[in-house]
Amino acid sequence: MFIVVTTMDSGESQVSEYQNRRWMNIRKLLERSGPFCHPDFEPSAEILDFIMNSCKVLVVGAGGLGCELLKDLALMGFKKIHIVDMDTIELSNLNRQFLFRKNDIGLSKAKCAVEFVNKRIPGCEAVAHHCTIQSLDEGFYRQFHIIVCGLDSIVARRWLNGMLVSLLEYNDDRSLDQSSVIPMVDGGTEGFKGNARVILPGMSACIECTLDLYPPQKTYPLCTIANTPRLPEHCIEYVKVIQWAKENPWGSGTALDGDDPQHVAWVYEKAQERAMKHGIANVTYRLTQGVLKNIIPAVASTNAAIAAACATEVFKLASSCCVNMNNYMILNMADGVYTYTFSAEKRQDCIACSNTPHVMEIESNATLQVIYDKLCEDQGYMMKSPGITTVINGRNKTLYMSSIKSIEERTRDNLKKKVTEMGLYNGADILVADVTTPSTITIKLKLIENEDVEMSR
Amino acid sequence: MASPSPKSPEQSEKNKQYDRQLRLWGDHGQATLENGHVCLINATALGTETLKSMVLPGVGAITIVDDNNVSDEDIGSNFFLEITSKGLNRGSEALRLILELNPAVQGHAVQEPPDQILQENPDFFKSFNVVIATALNEKTILSLSQHLWDINVPFMLCRSVGFLGSLRIQMKEHTVIEIHPDNDQPDLRLDVPFPALVEYLDGVDLESAELKDHAHIPWIVFLYKAVQKWQTSYQNMWPMSRKEKNDIRNILHEFMKIDNCGVPIYQENIEEAMKAVNTALVPTFLPSRIQELIYSSAATNLTKESSSFWIMCSALRGFVEAEGKGRLPVKGTIPDLTASTDHYVKLMNIYRSQAAMDAEIMYRKVQQIVTQLHCDSISEAEVKLFCAHAHDLCVIKGSNIATEYQLGSNVASYIARHLEEPDVMMVHYVMLRAAEMFISEHCQSPGDWEPEADIAKLKTCVTKFLSDISCSPFPKDDHIHEMCRYGGAEIHTVSAFLGGCIGHEAIKIITKQYKPVNNTLIYDGASTNTAIFTF
């Protein structure tokens, strides 16, 4: 505590007087009780001391939301902030990522953001990690009291969610050891819309519990773009998917790079030619870029509002000065300002957080392909490229894995085989790995008899 | 290997920098924003966070009016002040740090109290597209809002206290052509097809088409043919009832091709037609909202000062009454649907040409009016945009803050009604107003120094406010207690949330795209709730 003036010499007491004044706004919330406080809240100066000197917060992402979050947390008294982002600064970031300037283009987002905020807000000790979230281990994540995410990638969010769930510990009676819970506050924006949510892993709905809240990505069927293009997007997709590989304008092996203006310009021209041929209008450079890079519109104001809503929740979690949002807020600023807060429900069979064995029902004569498709398409899994292994007679056996080319070639034929041909049986476990989760998931197979039983009767 | 060198020009620096937002309001929206000049009164955290959301996307210029000096508390909550700012003029310091965000933005600082400007140089405010004020006292709110109402400059009055915040927008009138609706209603005119459309629709022969072609005929054609077939039994009628629509679905079913076993073959386009039965068969009509607009006095009594919006509304009335035969100009767009390239492009061009013809007629009418009025000309592009969005035109009629503060009978019963519901967000509004009264009387915020002692004093203000609107006092003191706990504190994240919203609404007001809040937003960060009230 820093208010014990009598034991300090006058220089120090001046500093503490100054600190008291500087943080006066927050101190009113933390050192006074109120009728709407969290039941556990006991006002005291120690709470601010905890926020400043003990509470470690991890900010994931140093983009539109991350910059705002870092500033918001630092001005709410947090000092021990870490921020992780592997990206470097681009010109198109500057319309909202307000800690960066034109001179910073090409530099690490995390480092630049930290440097700026530590300089602007004396006492702030933010630390940057210029790397992927996957390169940091359990020990790293375990050190934080709260994690707040401002990511644009669903896969990264799911991975992080899986990491926090994997840190959970359970007591002997299978009840959750609450001290192992690291709360996660998550924000996301798209144009004038956004959402903010509070997740207590193992206790409330996690990212995997609510996968259906993410809109499916827009895709164009191959036969449409090849045979019956109607929209300018179809023409651009055609050049991207078919014409590029056919013509290899920069030599074979050069992948199409949406950030290379020469590449974009080439696609733009070819797409225009194709559009002209079919009488389709409105292929523009901006649209070409948008389709190639799957660009999501973004503006400073939405990011500011969502990040602030998230930072407010972090402050509530750290201080208990107020009950947390329960537990999901959507914001729409296209027509007035509209928010709606609801309680997203925890899935009893959630693949990540349910702490019960996962069971997958398939017909007894199903092929491995059936399992693979379920893992990719079922609402409860929605995996990207699951690798499937099992243990037979105490030995690991890879059934299918698409992420490594040589293994994919070796195991491809397994997809057509019946699961029983590969030694799987009713009650057998399969182990599934995917980019959406840091840990391998064990799924118990339940083989059910075919429906033609009825016909033979 | 030599690299191909495409001829298409690279984008400009500015286009790249603003790319992510140009996808939301377009180049024309950006141009309007870059001509915008906003005035902020009081560079509190709420004020600077608001400006941040406007400076980053490139508003033309900002002017900060602030005669306060920077305090330690200011530095603790405001990102756009630094330790060395202590004791200096708050507006100038904030301006310096905010302008670092975007070199394209111009900035000015005025170190005078707003009351003094109002007295000595009231014309000062005329040059702004919007005036945003935070931390004003009641007296200044009344005089400033009245002045801005009189000179017709939009005003945004903002507060941030503890977990609570509010935004009140005062505009006499705000017109929006592009509201960017979430789901755009198609305008297909199947009940009143124009000649080119009839020619196309009649030219398609469903019977003779092979399966491959049949599966690539737009659902619009199927639906039209289904209605035609239905009309052979029901002359001069249009399918409206549920039964009639089911008849149409049955006819659509009959259009399906049959496989060798006599089973109908699934076709995506017919499936789409089935789905469209409910929406696409709604007869073309003049929406009553639009009818009200074009017959409102602003559109019927044009003057030299009339805005282009009302001139175009007047021309629209002319169109509806003559060439449009009671209907609006054709939108000129069709939804995405399963079709061959040839069909889709043909159909699209048919609608597009009709829209261009209608817009051409509209443009001539607009020109006539402009000539009669001797007013500024209106570009063809502007008229085209207006026609394309004629179905969604939006006018917001605002109300005066002074009227709200006087608590006349309409305002009083509006507040009382919400309090009876009971709507806790209206309780927050009352608390914010009562805290303002408290400051006027006691020259400090409730709970600033003595949270317990101020409860009784604030309660007096609340009770007075409630009696002014003929409401009984609150049964419990909890909200009064909470307001005293806040002690006038400005919490950064509460201001940052509101700042994002306010900056956003200001951009809507300047660009005249998207519908702004009408007219009051209340935010409670403690419960994570917002509410809109219209005073």
Ligand SMILES: [Zn+2]
């Ligand atoms: Zn879960």
